[in-house]
Amino acid sequence: MPNANSNRLTRILFVCTFQGARSLIAKGYADRLGSDRVESFCSGFEEGWLSARMKDLIREDSLSVKVEELVNVFDRHQRHEQFDYVISLCQSASNEQCSVFQACLNTLYASTAIRKDWSIPDFTPIEGDDEQWLLEARKIRETIKSKVESLIAQLDLEPTFSESAAA
8 A cells, every 4th residue: 555645655765874784674674564655775875795794684584685776875866766755874973974974865855855864873883703793783673673664654644755845
C-alpha cells in the first residue's frame, strides 16, 4: 500500500559519509519493513567498498542489499533523481565532518525533499577481534533498524514533500 496520502510509493534516500554501509543497511530494512509503501535508495559521499566483516553483518540479518546499489549522492543529484525524504546517517560527535556533510545535503535536497538527520555511529572506529567488533556493530545495526521502523510507522501520518509543498 503506498503512502496513505498518495497513490505512489514514498521515495527515500539514505545517505552516509564514506562508503555508505549505514545507508545500505537502512535501505535493506526499509525494503523489508516498508516494501508496500516505500522505494528506497542508498548513497555515500565517497566511492568505496565494504569489508568482509560488514558484508557478514548485513547477511546475518538477511538484508537483501547489494553493494552495487550504492550510488554517489552527487551522481544522483546530477541525474535529477527526486525523493520525498533524504536522510543522513552520521554522528555529529564523531570526526566525520557531519556538519559539512549535512550542509551539502541541505544544499542539494532541502527544497525538494523532507530532510532528516539521524545520529548513527560509524562502524570504522570499532576495535577488537571479530567477536568484539560484531557485538558493537550489531548495536549500530539495531539502532538503524529501530530508526527505519519508526520512519515507516510515521509515513501514514506525514505528507510527502510534494504534498506538503502543494498545501
